[in-house]
Amino acid sequence: MMHIINGKEVAQSTLLKLETMIRCIEASLYRAPKLHVYRVGEHPASMIYTQNKLNTGRKIGMDVEIIALPEEITEDALMHLIKKDNNDPKVDGLIVQLPLPDQLDAYRITNAIVSHKDVDGLTDGNLGGLVSQSSLLKPCTPLGILELLKSIHCPLRGLDALVIGKSCIVGKPLALSLMSCGCTVTVAHKATKQLKEKVQASDLVVSAIGNPNVIQPQWFKKHAIVIDVGINRLDHGAIVGDVDYQQCKQAGFVTPVPGGVGPMTVAMLIKNTVLACCHQHDLMDLYYEHFGEAL
DSSP: OOEEOOHHHHHHHHHHHHHHHHHHHHHHHSSOOEEEEEEESOOHHHHHHHHHHHHHHHHTTOEEEEEEEOTTOOHHHHHHHHHHHHTOTTOOEEEEOSOOOTTSOHHHHHTTSOGGGBTTOOSHHHHHHHHHTOOSSOOHHHHHHHHHHHHTTOOOTTOEEEEEOOOTTTHHHHHHHHHHTTOEEEEEOTTOSOHHHHHHTOSEEEEOSSOTTSSOGGGSOTTOEEEEOOOEEOTTSOEEOSSOGGGOTTOSEEOOSSSSHHHHHHHHHHHHHHHHHHHHTTOHHHHHHHHOSOO
16 A cells, blocks of 8 residues: 655654744743755745745744845855855855856855855765765755654665655765665666666666656556655646655655655755754754754
8 A cells, every 4th residue: 555755744743843942042041043945046946946945944943044146246256245154153054055156166156165164965065975975964855855754754774765766966965864874875867777677676776867758657666665856847847856756656655746856845945954053062962852953
């Protein structure tokens, strides 16, 4: 029997714990954790995503501010603002919403953020630390996926896991994280041959390719866990994932789109900001009291 993993419920549970933690932090620092979200221009999707982050954080008492910048801003000007925040002890985390206009180098700008404030987990320091299992702040979507797996009490050690997609935001960091949890991991991508056979052989399949026409629901083995990261808008406006989850009858657990991984990504951004604040202000005992050791 197929079970739906409700990402909204898991995210809400996490946010309730974070709300309690934020009140404790306020009692110690006389302020809430502060997150700066840089948005360049008025890209429609970026405006939706940044507003969602603002609303989610503020709803539980976090100090979130969107730094809205003009489309034509220069790289030097943006780097100056980031460096200013790097040195501000009252700013605990900062992110730069992607994509950026063509005149801006996303790699250089992302890596201008100091690692201990990089709450997206995308700087070279934090991504590289996944190899040595030394990163404090990890990419939000992989973190959210691990939390979803924890919510279904899934023992990861020994599972054959297939990650479809190799981006630095999802595929690569998730593969490393699953390896650290004891999975045997295969990474597939556009050039992968015999994808169907790899899906059929996997206990856990995570799809992050952004194409709803590649993976067929009947490919999954009985009782497989299917995590769908894809967000695809169809011609008539509907939002779907990479997998038609309602047709995965033989799977054990599946995430829907929307309402699966998406809410967890935002919740993990808030959690990373709280973690960054605790780390910077000697409040890690408080963090461990609420969440145990970081994933």
